[in-house]
Structure formats: C-alpha cells, structure tokens
Amino acid sequence: MNTPASIPPPFKNGGTCRDTPVLKERGQREVFCGLTGIIWLHRKMQDAFFLVIGSRTCAHLLQSAAGVMIFAEPRFGTAILEETDLAGMADAHEELDREVARLLSRRPDIKQLFLVGSCPSEVIKLDLTRAAERLTVEHAPHVRVLNYSGSGIETTFTQGEDACLASMVPVLPSTDQRELMLVGALPDVVEDQAVSLLTQMGIGPIRVLPAPRASDTPGVGPNTVFACLQPFLGDTAAALTRRGATMISAPFPFGEEGTTLWLRAIADEFGVDDETFDRVTAAPRARARKAIANASAALQGKTIFFMPDSQLEIPLARFLTRECGMEAIEIGQPFIHKGLVGPDLDLMPAGPTISEGQDVDKQLDRVRAARPDLTVCGLGLANPLEAEGLTTKWAIELVFTPVHFYEQAGDLAGLFSRPIRRRALLKLEAAE
C-alpha cells in the first residue's frame, strides 16, 4: 500500500471547508457567459470551428474577450440573428444551413463544427441539436457538427468548456481498452508535462479530451479511467461516467502539493509503487517547492478574497493557503461541484466563507468590510477596487496562463504576488 504523498492534517476542530455551509446568493452577477470558453478552446482544437448563433451582443462579447486574436483569422464567428430571423420571415434553419455551407466551403480545413447556443437563440428556441444532426448528415464524412450552449442564461465563463466537452462525449468511439483519459483543455506545454510524468511512471496509454484534432479523438468505455485537469468539468465528468468510465478523484494539480496529490491518485489507480513515484517526482517537486518559496515571499500572512469567476477559486485558495501562507476570507465560485472540488475543500480547515453564485453589490460590501490584502476578481471590478485602495488580481489571467503542474507552480504564485509587490513598489501617494 502506498503512503499518501502528503497527509492532510486532521484539523483540530474536525471541520474542513467541505463541512462549511455554503452561502448561496443570487442577484447581479459580474461574470462572463460560457461563450468566452471559445477563446481558448479554438486555440486548442485545431480543426474545429465555433459558430455562435447569437446577437450582436454575443459577437461584441467575443471580440472584447478575444482582443487581438480576432485579427488572426480565428476559427470562430457569430451568425448574428437579424430582424427577419426573429419575425419568422426567414426560416432560421434554412438560413443557418446556408451560412454553414458557405463557411465550410471557404474553410475546407474544418473537421468539427460546433454550433454554440446563446441566450437569444435559446429564448427563441432555435433547435440547434436538430440542426447539428441535420448538418452532420449533410456534411458527412468530412465534417462532424455538434452543438452546446454557451449562453449566459445557462453557463458561466469556464462552464462553456464543460458544455463543449460534454457535447463530444456521446459521440466518442467506444473502446474496451484500459486507458487513462485526461480531461480539460490545457496549454500544450502543460499537457506535455503531465503526459510525460505519467508516462515515466509507466502509465499508459494516455489520451486527452479535447484532442488537438478530430482524428485523434479518444475512445471511451467501461475500462476507461479519467482524471479532470480542471474543476469546472462537472457535466463532462457525468457524461463520461454515463459511458461507463471511472473518475479518479483528486485535488487539482496546482502547486507542488496539488500536483503531487493529483499524480498520486492516478499512480495509485495504476498500481505504481512508491519508489517509482518518488523517482519520477522528486526532482520536479523540489524545483516547484523552491520556485514557490521564491515567488510567494510577498504572500505570507496576507489575506485573500475570491469573487466568483471560473470555479478555479477553491483549488487555488487551497494552493495559496497551504503552500503560500495566505489566509482566505471568502472563496466565491459561480458554481460548486463538490464531486470535483471536494478533495480540495477537505484540505482546508473551516474558516473562510464559501459562497456560490453572486449578488455583486452585497459581495462588494463584504470585500470592503474585510479589506483583504488581495482580491481576486474580474476586469469589470478590478480597477474600481484598486481605486478604492484595494489590491486586486484579475481572474481571467488564471484561465489564459499556464498555471498547472510542477513547472508552473512558481509562476502561479507569482501571478498573485506581483500585484502585492507592485503596490509596495509604487510610490505614487505624493502625486495623488
């Protein structure tokens, strides 16, 4: 039997964050909708195109979020609904078929097309599932057409990735092979590190979802075991489970400890012995610890408040409290899937408020009352809070930057320490 890499301490009063009652709030939410997931998904899936069926608002959101990527012939676009589509003057399905045909004839490199639902397309009940089926037949075998919702009425920010991956699961080929599937779109460099560590332990074959190309799509079946790389993949995990696959539950691979526990859980599943595990992980663990120690000096003893954004909040709070010496005041997530973040919650002693959802004005009142040393929040809130004298870390960067696994552990701590170091560095009071 293996010894756990790092034994969670039995907390004094017995309570962990898992036992903390969750503060559930609704009201105004200062968050992105799931359409934003397209920004990183389209980079990862190289022969996929994401066609949002939406309004000018949706197109405007994508362009605001994608910034300069827009100018690089991106593999996404918005089919903007027009007055005639709504008034029933045009058959929306015919219109859609026409747009898709035109798009595919111009982009023969596209092998997977995602029809992405938006609030407007959902409110007018445009049946994109049917459209996807119809278009799949029409464009087979060259292109496979799938659909999911990235709308603001159904999804928050990273949930767009979950909805996208979950839409692929039912059409994954069946396999009886015992394979490890890593689930979640990570930057290639990070994904390669994960695969390499596991391979060195003799674990394989390893598949990834999403695959970079349609032709590499992994299979799934009763002998598939999978591990999520991201905490926001609840629906995808459920869909894989429905296909008979088994989930390996673990804390998420942030920081040295998180990465080790995540690898350990997979190693245990595949019967890797302690000696092999230590041989493979010892050097990168030491490197990560050292890098974190350097980058986290400014974080020791500082308080942190997470506003909800991506569902990465709980695992990151676990990393920052346990490995960087921070104290969490409130950890807000747009949605809490205890089946996924449970192991992270177990590692934190009860204390911080755990909140789900948002009523932004009330939450801001709590931020102001607590005056945390660092507030993690979205770009709509960051500058206003800075102007109130609070230090912020804007959350979106955590999704766009490589932050998982050992080699990025120092960078991850650095993302949080930089704003604090900057505040200490700038001597602007005299000018204000």
Add this chain to the structure above:
Amino acid sequence: MKLTVWTYEGPPHVGAMRVATAMKGLHYVLHAPQGDTYADLLFTMIERRDHRPPVTYTTFEGRDLGEDTAGIFKQTCQDAYDRFKPQAIIVGASCTAELIQDDPGGLAETMDIPVPVIPLELPSYQRKENFGSDETFYQIVKALARPMDRTPEVTVNILGPLALGFRHRDDIEEIKGLLYEMGIGINVVAPFDATPEDITRMGAAHANILMYPEHAETAARHLERTCGQPYTKTVPIGVAATHEFVAEVAQICGVEPRKDLSRLRQPWWSKSVDSTYLTGKRVFLFGDATHVKAAARIARDEMGFEVVGLGCYNREFARSIRDLAKDFGVTPLITDDYLEVEKAIEDASPEMILGTQMERHIGKRLGIPCAVISAPVHVQDFPARYSPQMGWEGANVIFDTWIHPLVMGLEEHLLAMFREDFEFHDEAGPSHHGGHAPKPSENGGPAPQTAVTHGGPAPQTPRDISGTGNEAGAAQAQTEAQSSGSDVMVWLADAERELKKIPFFVRGKARRNTEKFATEQGLQEISLDTLYEAKAHYAR
C-alpha cells in the same frame, strides 16, 4: 443571419451604457442575462475608469424564463434605487430581454420610484451602438429638459461627449477654450459629467454646440424645437473647420469671433519644407462619419494628401458620406464588414490609412502605415496625455499623429537615393519605428547584395534607381544578370580599388550596375574603364 467576427459597433444597449457611464447621478437598470456584464470592462479597462459603470443588470437565468422575469426586473430596479439613490433612472432591455417581452418601461412605471424613470426602446436586432447613445441621450433630454429663461450672459450647452468616446475628454477642454476666447459661458456639458439635474437646466442656454452628431443630433434637434436653441453644424476638427466653427458660434450667439491662434502650429508645420514630401501621399479614410468627414478635409486641404478612398461604418450618415465622396471624386464605402474595408484598401493601395483600431490591423497586415482617427479604439487611444482632436491644439495633435507612422521627409529622401543599399533598403522601414520595422525581404537579410553576387532569388520588389527608370525592366535586367552568372564576374585590381573609394552607401549599387552593364556588353572582366563606362551609361 450574418456571419461576423468583428464589429465596428456594439449593440445599442452599449450605447446607452456609454451615456449612463458618462453621466453622474444617473443609473441604468438593464434587463439582461448574466454575461452581458462583460461590457463593464470596456469602461474599466479600455477607458480605465476608476469606478463601475452605473449599470445594474437583472441577470436572469434559464430557469427564470417562463417564471417571473418581470418580478426579477422590478426587484432589481427597486434594489438599485435603494442602494444608489440616483437622481433619475433609465431602464431598458438587452437583446435577450427584448425577446422575452417584459417591457421594462411599463414595469418600472407601476413602481413607486420617487425619481424620473426613463424607458428606452432600443431595437437590438436592427440598430447599433451609436443609435443607442443618440437615442438614450435624446430620451433623457426629452424627459428632463424644459424651456426656461435664458441666462443673462451668453451661454451654450455642449452636446455629445460620452464615455468610451475617442478623445472626448480632451475635445471638451478645447471647445471650452474656444468659447472662452469669445466670452461665451458654458451652461451644461452633457452627457459627459452631467447629472440629471443639470439636464433640467439645459433650456437656459442660448445655443447648443453639437460636438458629435453621432451621439447627440437627435437631442440637439429636440432642443431646437422645444427650447428654441440653434445648434452648430460644424465640427471643429481641423484648422479650417475650427475657423468656420468659431464664425458659426459667433454668429448664432451674436458675439465677436475672437480667437487666440498663438499656440496653433499645424499650418506652419505643414508649410515647412520638411513636409514637402507629404504632397500627394495617397490616403484611405475609414471610421465614423464625423471623423472621416473632418479627416478628409484636413488630408486634402491642410496636409496636401490625395484621398484615394473613404467610407464609414455608421449607416445613419451614409448620405453625407456619399456627398463627400462625390466631392473627392472617389467611390464611397458604407459598410460594417471589415473584410469589405480590407478589400477596398487593397484595391486603392494607399500609402497611408486613417481609420479605426480595425484599420490599424488591416494596415499591419498589408504593410501600410496607419493612424487612428475614430472609434472603436483600443486602450492606447485613451492616452494619459492631453490629446484632443478638436480646435487648435487638436490640429497640432493630428499633424503629429498622422505623420508619425510615415517615413520622415529627409529619411524618405535618403531611402530613395540609396534604396538598394543594404542599411537603407526600402524594407528597413522608418528608423523611428524600430518595433514595427517589417522583416527584410523573404529570402532573408540584406537581400540586394547577396541576391546578385550569389545568384539568390531576386528581392521581392527590385527597384531601379540607375536611370533606366523602369522597374519591370530593372527586374528583368537583374534576373538576366543572375542567369548569366554575375557571380563569376571578375573585378580587376584597379577597378576593385576604385570601387572602394565610392561611399559605402552607394557602393553596392555601383557594383551591381557595373556588373549588369558588363554582362550586357558580354564582358567577363571589369576594368577601371568598364566601371566608368557603366557610370556614364547609367547617368544618361
């Protein structure tokens, strides 16, 4: 349905947000799904506002649909009033809420909100951002402004500056300066920094200054009708336009057109000999109609450029852009499809683009210098320094901004003289723009020399300054030189020595021309005589 990747304008409710965010003491309750809050970051990031836009979103979710979204709206409206205690509220729907037909205006009316609640009808599937701002400002003015006694002294309102407006902040200061010089007081500037209470005082002004027709023309017309206030038709961007503006203001206000030109440097800068090279530069203009119209005139009459194409993305002003195009003898381009703009630019092959953020990227792709003259713009066009477009200082700013991406006069001259020399070759780009210098020609490095001596592929755009004057001919000659093996050409010692006496920056050209001449003469060796015969030949 229309496939879109990039849009010049956001949806109309973003226009309404720009009015609300510009103002103080006003709150916008927007019936919208979660996710539409993305628009907040345009203000907090691009414009770097230090507070949240005064907008509360109802944030309804899927499970609320078919239940009580109207109730959510009313609750949100009440909460927003209780928390922010604004002087007035505007209410409206984003594109999604428009579809669920809750009628925010009607709902708000049934509530007991003790301040004016102004409903907005913004058709999201037909209109866009500029319509949204114009309409919102109009509705606010219509609801709050009333005819009243004029101020005893001559005052005006300044209409149109908004949040997220291209240089609106500094244009206001310029306008104030122009008015100050004529002894005209300011009654209200709106929407920028105005409160709803300020709007109620607008009727006291003698006239209105319409800064940006896109954002305030409807309100200006309304005030003309209801309060009898004339409004200015000239937008003071450019020197001539500013003179006309001053004359127009003086006339409608009955004052002397006094102006202080002591800081106006643009006309002299443009006349000075270093600017001679600007003559006839072919420029393409695109942006919002107001800025394009102003820029076209500056380009032709104040910079001496040739306008080879122009257009705008806001259809509301299509007619005036067509008239303008006729005046300039070019085909107007009215489109909101950037691919069409790119195509038109490619076809016109200008030497410079004056446009928006999008044209800046088109310019980058096509290797054409670009300066920004209109929204939409990115964070770098909300500068910390004072940079108006209007008035005298605006003219100075425009001169600097437009010529900045161009190669400087003397530098261009040197480039033309020594264009095949390796430090100076055409593709090195302007020296003051190191970060932007395009790559050397594709075959790498200082192409011209290697190309000839080693028989590599010819540079992409071989040009001839040798006197034959014909680029195609030069290219052909060069290819011939290569195929006949100029790399085996032998330089005799005295010729070689003489060549070294030629200044380094023309040496390469002299060598190539001589070799070309020798090849044409069927020579294998170059003597001192060959060198001078070649020189004479090309000097012809």
